[in-house]
Amino acid sequence: MTTTDEPLVLGIETSCDETGVGIVRGHTLLADAIASSVDEHARFGGVVPEVASRAHLEAMVPTIERACETAGIALHDVDAIAVTNGPGLAGALLVGVAAAKSLAFSLGKPLYGVNHLAAHVAVDQLEHGPLPEPCLALLVSGGHSSLLRVTDVTGDIEAMGATIDDAAGEAFDKVARLLGLPFPGGPHIDRSAASGSSVAIDFPRGLTSRRDLERHRFDFSFSGLKTAVARWVEARERSGEPVPVADVAASFQEAVCDVLVRKALDAASSEGIEDLLIGGGVAANSRLRAMAEERASALGIRVRVPRPGLCTDNGAMVAALGSSIVGRGRPPSSYDLPADSSLPVTTVLAG
């Protein structure tokens, strides 16, 4: 159901390599246009900031145009413009922020600079309706690994834990490279793991020892795991035996998911929270979803995971958060809104 008294919001996302423009009315998704420069980064084995920024400039207007066409609206019908102003790659964020300001100014509509992580949480409303608040959010991608306590997605989010080294998605990329699988590694590891054994190799679970749990109960570390995989693969190669790619992929994936799910559920239980939301590109991982659902149900915790297209970076998530912010009557951002590459998650909306 969409009614015209709900706000029509256009959201722009350029924090990494996806140029996303989404349009929502209330919590109804009308368009989610994306242009990705991922292919241009593949041969570098990771996102090259300058390549991403150049691609955002080229894609911006065509993507806005495509979103309006898909939504069947005219640009001047929009009630508000929302944009990711952090965290992310500074030069990439800047392209989206400048475009959003130009739209807001030209159309005479309010501008909302919003937090990318909060947008990853808000997007679930497009699929599963209003967010249960409070809820616990586990955000995992090539750029983030965060555990958040979400009291109010438009203004009260607290970071409970984060990675102390690599992001979870980065570990997938690096292990994929070790195994000769293409970038980005996530989907390839997932696919390869399907025919492997998750208990073939006992890879380490970072920050789960009793001592680590005292200081880093809800934090993650994936760098030791990545090194352990590299050592194991090298030892195999040295001994002249073939590397069982599927078994390595499955065992590695099991180690990552085990830690993510264990810590997320521990955080939810410790806060007495009954809803766990998983977002970010790694949420598309089939093992992560299955394991989270299985272990959560034993604890009476509900799991919400948006469909894969909404988990990865996109403009719809920014529009979804913008819509909630407009709905709660929060004041818009000013035209001197900066792009902030290290914006803390506690700042959901820029002043």
Added chain:
Amino acid sequence: MLLAFDTSSPTVTVAVHDGTDVVAQLTSGETMRHGEQLTPLVDAALREVGIGPRDLTAIAVGVGPGPFTGLRVGLVSARTMAYALQIPVYGACSLDVLAVEAVDTGAVAGPFVVASDARRREVYLAAYDDAGLRVSGPDVQRPADVAESLRALPVVGEGAALYPDFFPDGRAPLRPAAGWLARCVVEERVELSDPEPLYLRRPDAEIPRAPKPVS
């Protein structure tokens, strides 16, 4: 009503031209932070003239060359505003605009060079005839590598001020002014282009080598 801006130098510059003359010109109070300063300056310039964005009939933007991050702020803003307002957008080489200003203000007489700061101890450089028409460039060079014959000419722009040992005859203006960009476009004094950035350099990116052994 033409809105013009340039973000190819450390300064953000914005102007409005009413078809007859420049009716507003504003320059950022501080250098850099293009993304934060451009829209407030555009807003202030239109207010000064007493018009709104819907009164604009065209946009002009300096396409550089210049440091990429700031340059893109200007270009994406120009393209997005033009799209939202359904008006045309024209690009002009920022060095060409400096050249026209230098000729019209009498800062140069005869052939000359425009050189701006390309950072990394290099300059963006183009050569002009006595009327301010570009005869070579723009390209990016180390001051020491610029041909002797060009270095001996008057050199307009910040490049000369930064490297006086290589460019002894530095002249004003140092950075592009949007008022001159507006005049150049209205009077068709420079070659107009699409609003495409003149990067003149490839992105820095290395193709990774095979993973290092860890044991």
